[in-house]
Amino acid sequence: MWYGRFLLYQRNKDGKEVRKQRNVPICPKAGVPKTRAAQMLQQIILKEGTVPGKPSALQPDDSVTFGWFTRQRYIPMRQGKWSPAYRQTNGYAIEHYLISHFGDSPLRDLDTFAIQIYLNQLAEKYCESVVHQAYRNVRAILHLARKQKYLVEDPAEDVVLPLTMPVEKPVIDRDQILALLGAVGDLRDLCLLSIGIFCGARASEVFGLQWKSWTGETLLPRGTAYDGKLYPAAAFGDDAGVGRHLGRSGEATERTDRRSFSPNGSARVNRADENTCCASTYLEPRRELMDW
Numbered sequence: 001m002w003y004g005r006f007l008l009y010q011r012n013k014d015g016k017e018v019r020k021q022r023n024v025p026i027c028p029k030a031g032v033p034k035t036r037a038a039q040m041l042q043q044i045i046l047k048e049g050t051v052p053g054k055p056s057a058l059q060p061d062d063s064v065t066f067g068w069f070t071r072q073r074y075i076p077m078r079q080g081k082w083s084p085a086y087r088q089t090n091g092y093a094i095e096h097y098l099i100s101h102f103g104d105s106p107l108r109d110l111d112t113f114a115i116q117i118y119l120n121q122l123a124e125k126y127c128e129s130v131v132h133q134a135y136r137n138v139r140a141i142l143h144l145a146r147k148q149k150y151l152v153e154d155p156a157e158d159v160v161l162p163l164t165m166p167v168e169k170p171v172i173d174r175d176q177i178l179a180l181l182g183a184v185g186d187l188r189d190l191c192l193l194s195i196g197i198f199c200g201a202r203a204s205e206v207f208g209l210q211w212k213s214w215t216g217e218t219l220l221p222r223g224t225a226y227d228g229k230l231y232p233a234a235a236f237g238d239d240a241g242v243g244r245h246l247g248r249s250g251e252a253t254e255r256t257d258r259r260s261f262s263p264n265g266s267a268r269v270n271r272a273d274e275n276t277c278c279a280s281t282y283l284e285p286r287r288e289l290m291d292w
């Protein structure tokens with residue numbers, strides 16, 4: 001059986017602070033490592049140290065593990081600004097690439113060398129996007145730990161992004177693009193495909209376009225579509241495409257400090273309900289799309 005011991009500071013009926021030592025059973029030892037038992041003890045301390053009307057809290061301590069700090073401090077403080085899609089993908093990346101490796105390590109045991117070696121190992125097996133995401137996440141997590149005084153110094157401050165193996169990316173040529181556009185018979189699908197190809201939009205932005213997104217010259221994404229649901233841009237700020245005008249890539253003009261593009265292809269818009277997607281937008285002629 002794992003047992004834990006900690007000190008609890010409380011005030012008696014006279015208002016004087018008193019110290020009590022608590023010895024608590026945690027869990028059977030079978031199949032439970034000491035590091036896991038320590039995490040369970042921290043939860044017990046949080047629960048028993050709660051004052052009615054006030055949120056529970058632990059004093060900043062570099063003995064807490066990387067996994068505990070990430071799950072209990074970093075993610076709750078950051079995920080409010082993450083879109084549903086990013087919350088799913090980044091949450092998986094943090095668990096799979098960082099917590100799986102550093103999760104049981106106390107924050108005080110992390111050092112720049114160990115973090116750099118691990119990122120170098122990732123760079124030997126994974127593509128640039130995976131390594132860059134792990135690099136960005138570990139720096140953000142430990143920066144927050146330093147800011148909240150769980151650490152005296154940030155061990156990830158001097159970590160550098162390692163070079164990754166080049167990945168061959170297939171490129172579609174002009175004739176293939178024209179053949180693809182010519183094979184699309186549905187005008188709605190042609191419109192969505194053309195915007196995705198020639199305007200540099202994210203897939204979630206294209207599928208989230210509404211009639212009110214059309215400004216008369218450009219398309220202004222006002223939200224994103226993910227997993228069959230439409231999310232307003234205001235919910236997630238710039239990550240949802242707010243303020244990014246879509247049009248001809250290559251000729252950008254500033255409009256109220258926002259990136260704006262002006263397409264020269266003709267467009268006919270059959271307006272319907274303002275809140276429905278641009279299902280009937282028709283861009284013509286098709287050949288001029290290659291000039292965008």
